[in-house]
Amino acid sequence: MHYKLWKEHTLKRSIPAINRGIQTFDNYLKGIFNALQTNTSSVKHENMNGKIQAVITNARGFINFDRFSINTLF
Numbered sequence: 001m002h003y004k005l006w007k008e009h010t011l012k013r014s015i016p017a018i019n020r021g022i023q024t025f026d027n028y029l030k031g032i033f034n035a036l037q038t039n040t041s042s043v044k045h046e047n048m049n050g051k052i053q054a055v056i057t058n059a060r061g062f063i064n065f066d067r068f069s070i071n072t073l074f
Helices: 002-013 016-038 043-061 065-073
Strands: none
Touching: 002 016, 043 065
């Protein structure tokens, strides 16, 4: 309720940077509400992505794709 009133009031002022921020927030609003309701975050996913990126960085030493694939999985 408060967000909707604030959003309407702010959009009337037509400040481009703020309008882009509101649009971005609206695009992710469903995900934000889901995260708040389920009390979850993407920490585990980001951690796994970091580990995979580290393997990719070190992949220059792999002779073939099979060895790279095994290291990515483990």
